Every structure is written in C-alpha cells, then in structure tokens.
Amino acid sequence: MSENPREPECLVEKRGHTLVVTLNRPQARNALSTEMMRIMVEAWDRVDSDDDIRVAVLTGAGGYFCAGADLKAMSRQAPGDSFESGEFDPTHLPALLKGRRLSKPLIAAVEGPAIAGGTEILQGTDIRVAGESARFGVAEARWGLFPMGGSAVRLVRQIPYTIAADMLLTGRQVSAQEALSYGLIGYVVPDGTALEKALEIAERIAANGPVAVQNILRTIRDTEGMHEMDAFPVETALGKKVFASDDAKIGPTAFANKEKPVFTGR
Numbered sequence: 097m098s099e100n101p102r103e104p105e106c107l108v109e110k111r112g113h114t115l116v117v118t119l120n121r122p123q124a125r126n127a128l129s130t131e132m133m134r135i136m137v138e139a140w141d142r143v144d145s146d147d148d149i150r151v152a153v154l155t156g157a158g159g160y161f162c163a164g165a166d167l168k169a170m171s172r173q174a175p176g177d178s179f180e181s182g183e184f185d186p187t188h189l190p191a192l193l194k195g196r197r198l199s200k201p202l203i204a205a206v207e208g209p210a211i212a213g214g215t216e217i218l219q220g221t222d223i224r225v226a227g228e229s230a231r232f233g234v235a236e237a238r239w240g241l242f243p244m245g246g247s248a249v250r251l252v253r254q255i256p257y258t259i260a261a262d263m264l265l266t267g268r269q270v271s272a273q274e275a276l277s278y279g280l281i282g283y284v285v286p287d288g289t290a291l292e293k294a295l296e297i298a299e300r301i302a303a304n305g306p307v308a309v310q311n312i313l314r315t316i317r318d319t320e321g322m323h324e325m326d327a328f329p330v331e332t333a334l335g336k337k338v339f340a341s342d343d344a345k346i347g348p349t350a351f352a353n354k355e356k357p358v359f360t361g362r
C-alpha cells in the first residue's frame with residue numbers, strides 16, 4: 097500500500113493532561129522513518145516543556161506498535177555509513193529515548209508486533225500495557241544488525257539475564273503473556289483495548305501531585321544501579337523538594353476537608 101502523503105507519520109494529540117503519541121505508518125507496521133522520529137522528538141520536547149502535560153502515552157496505528165527501523169530504507173542507505181561519516185552519533189537517539197528520558201511518566205500501549213526498535217523504545221517507557229496478541233522481540237541480530245536503540249544495555253536490567261540474553265542473541269519473539277511473566281510489560285488486556293487501559297492509568301497519575309510524580313520518577317531513574325547508601329542522598333534531596341512544594345500542603349488539607357485535591361504542580 098502506498099503511504100498516505102497527507103497523513104503525518106506520527107500523530108500527536110493532547111487529551112487533558114495526557115499527550116498521546118501514535119506511530120502512524122501502519123502500512124509498514126509503523127516501522128521507524130526519519131520523519132516519524134523527527135515528530136517523536138518534537139513530542140518529547142513538548143512533554144518536557146508543557147506544564148499542563150503530566151503524562152504521555154506511546155502507541156501505534158492500525159493495530160500494530162512498531163516493526164523497528166525501516167529495513168527497506170536501511171537497504172538503500174546503511175546506517176553504518178551515517179555513523180562513519182559522523183552524521184549520526186548513535187550514543188544519543190532521543191526519538192528512541194536512548195540518552196534521553198522524559199521528565200514525566202510515559203506509558204506504552206502495545207497492540208500487535210513490537211519488534212526490534214519497537215521493543216527497544218519500549219524499554220524507555222515506564223508503564224507498559226499490551227493487547228493479548230502483541231508480540232515482542234529484539235530481532236536486529238537476525239539481520240546482522242546491532243540493537244543500537246539501547247537493548248543490549250537495558251534489557252538485562254529490566255528482565256532476567258538469561259531471558260534477555262536469549263531474546264538478544266536468538267532474536268526470537270515472545271508473546272504478551274511471556275512478556276508479562278518476564279516483567280517486560282505490566283498489563284495484558286483484550287486486543288484493541290491497550291490504549292483505553294493506558295489512558296485510564298494516565299488519568300490516575302495525572303490526578304496525583306505532579307511535583308511528587310515527577311520527582312519519584314526522577315529518583316527511580318537517577319538512582320538505578322547505585323548502592324542504597326549512595327542513592328539515599330539523591331532520593332532525599334528530591335523528596336525534600338516535593339515536601340517544600342505547595343502541593344505538599346494541598347494534599348493533606350484536601351484529605352482533612354474530605355475533598356479531592358486539586359494540585360497546582362508547584
């Protein structure tokens with residue numbers, strides 16, 4: 097099928113306090129194009145800069161999540177050439193959230209295949225929902241490629257070593273139920289309802305204190321891999337910022353008055 101030139105290759109829509117980012121090349125199973133990744137980076141910048149956005153959701157169009165890099169485009173222009181020329185420094189791939197993390201929670205809503213770059217970007221998300229027919233895998237080795245989206249570093253930190261090694265070295269796909277059992281995802285829902293579930297989770301987070309949410313998230317990230325005695329000073333500094341916020345007064349007062357807190361994000 098030809099690509100629809102009028103349709104953006106990535107859709108970005110604000111729904112209340114949530115920004116929904118939809119990979120939109122279903123005819124190519126939402127394979128990553130440079131245009132798609134350009135829009136993704138714009139969306140990530142908007143998440144970080146717009147105080148009214150408290151959560152983001154990443155999903156794919158057409159019942160697919162993402163088939164990874166565009167292998168056809170890659171056959172026409174080898175990424176290695178771009179690396180050698182210095183055109184791309186793959187140490188930082190902001191579209192794939194490698195070398196960049198969002199300051200607000202990112203929820204993945206996966207339907208269908210999340211393969212190679214699709215499972216790579218998944219590892220940059222925080223909460224993950226998948227339809228029961230979704231499939232995951234890091235297929236790069238099958239094509240003589242390297243999972244440059246961060247999986248050879250991240251996957252073994254997110255799921256058991258032997259499963260990560262198996263997936264990375266064989267390139268095999270795993271079902272949503274397997275992925276749930278490994279802890280790669282947190283929810284399996286009926287096909288077609290992953291976005292609905294992700295938006296429900298997003299709403300719950302958006303109703304919480306934004307200062308608290310963002311500093312809890314930052315603590316998780318900034319202390320990953322640290323000895324706890326080295327991590328606690330980092331955690332405490334961020335926690336004190338939260339307790340110094342207006343929201344830290346709004347919450348308890350709302351409870352005492354038997355009201356729903358209306359947080360300001362300050």
Ligand SMILES: C[C@H](/C=C/C(=O)SCCNC(=O)CCNC(=O)[C@H](O)C(C)(C)COP(=O)(O)OP(=O)(O)OC[C@H]1O[C@@H](n2cnc3c(N)ncnc32)[C@H](O)[C@@H]1OP(=O)(O)O)[C@H]1CC[C@H]2[C@@H]3CCC4=CC(=O)CC[C@]4(C)[C@H]3CC[C@]12C
Nearest residue numbers: 124125127163164165166167168175184209212213235244
């Ligand atoms: C290294 C980083 C990641 C690399 C990769 O992801 S490699 C890609 C691996 N992907 C796969 O193995 C999946 C292949 N597809 C499938 O297995 C199946 O299609 C499916 C299971 C996904 C679906 O099966 P299906 O039966 O439903 O559908 P099909 O009939 O198979 O397909 C339908 C239709 O879609 C087309 N299709 C499917 N997948 C792809 C695909 N991956 N690419 C293209 N087209 C696809 C299929 O052909 C059919 O089409 P049709 O015409 O109908 O026949 C990289 C990630 C990001 C990169 C960096 C980005 C920025 C940069 C830019 C540069 O220029 C180079 C440097 C770089 C920094 C770049 C470097 C490498 C990355 C980091």
